[in-house]
Amino acid sequence: MSNGEIDDPLTPHPSPLTRMPHSLFISDLHLSADHPESASAFSEFLSSTATQAEALYILGDLFEYWAGDDDIHDPFNQQVIRALASLYSTGVALYLMHGNRDFLMGDTLAAACGAQILPDPSLISIHGTPTLLMHGDTLCSDDTDYMAFRTQVRTPQWQENFLAQPLAQRKAQIEHLRAQSKLAQSRKAAEIMDVNAESVINTLRSYGYPRLIHGHTHRPARHEHAVDQHRCERWVLPDWYEQGGYLRCDANGCEAIRI
Numbered sequence: 001m002s003n004g005e006i007d008d009p010l011t012p013h014p015s016p017l018t019r020m021p022h023s024l025f026i027s028d029l030h031l032s033a034d035h036p037e038s039a040s041a042f043s044e045f046l047s048s049t050a051t052q053a054e055a056l057y058i059l060g061d062l063f064e065y066w067a068g069d070d071d072i073h074d075p076f077n078q079q080v081i082r083a084l085a086s087l088y089s090t091g092v093a094l095y096l097m098h099g100n101r102d103f104l105m106g107d108t109l110a111a112a113c114g115a116q117i118l119p120d121p122s123l124i125s126i127h128g129t130p131t132l133l134m135h136g137d138t139l140c141s142d143d144t145d146y147m148a149f150r151t152q153v154r155t156p157q158w159q160e161n162f163l164a165q166p167l168a169q170r171k172a173q174i175e176h177l178r179a180q181s182k183l184a185q186s187r188k189a190a191e192i193m194d195v196n197a198e199s200v201i202n203t204l205r206s207y208g209y210p211r212l213i214h215g216h217t218h219r220p221a222r223h224e225h226a227v228d229q230h231r232c233e234r235w236v237l238p239d240w241y242e243q244g245g246y247l248r249c250d251a252n253g254c255e256a257i258r259i
């Protein structure tokens, strides 16, 4: 890229902003064969916008649920995997974080996509800015029933027992759990389903006052938190079945973009 090119108004070219090295952040796609419109928006995003980025971070709940890596052969899952692998083959680094629904995504799935699994939370320098990446469910600490469930299902023992069952049986169990959780959610106050302010402050403090990016709550926004004389930015990513959008960050900062 030369300045001459940028200054020439007659030459069509992407704006200098698009050309800056940047990373993209998405979450809560909740992809499933039941919602083909999210899947096609996602595949359009992967084959256009995402190809310009240095890295794509998927911060949890890529799938509506993930029953285990032996489900990679499912035709719908194959479509998603192929789209991600094709983005990876263009040179875009891919990162996958577990969400509360797809926490069983494992190394086999990651390898098939060309992705690396990121632990939740992960503190990473994003174009020079220390940034804490999380799914966001652990910040919703007022939902004590869910936090207890989470602790249980994240133990190696629970996962080993669960994955030892036949795939069809696992899927049936997950469907049952989803129905229960929908019912429970409809009875919970809206505040319980959002992040707990104190959990956010404590997290920002214990990671050295970084920028925070997370999803999960489906309440896209940019927040600013004053923590011990520091001002910390917190970006909440949108979901993709009702909203759809991504966060773009470069050396100058972040911008939320709706699709």
Ligand SMILES: [Mn+2]
Pocket: 028, 060, 061, 099, 100, 101, 135, 137, 215, 216, 217
């Ligand atoms: Mn979630």
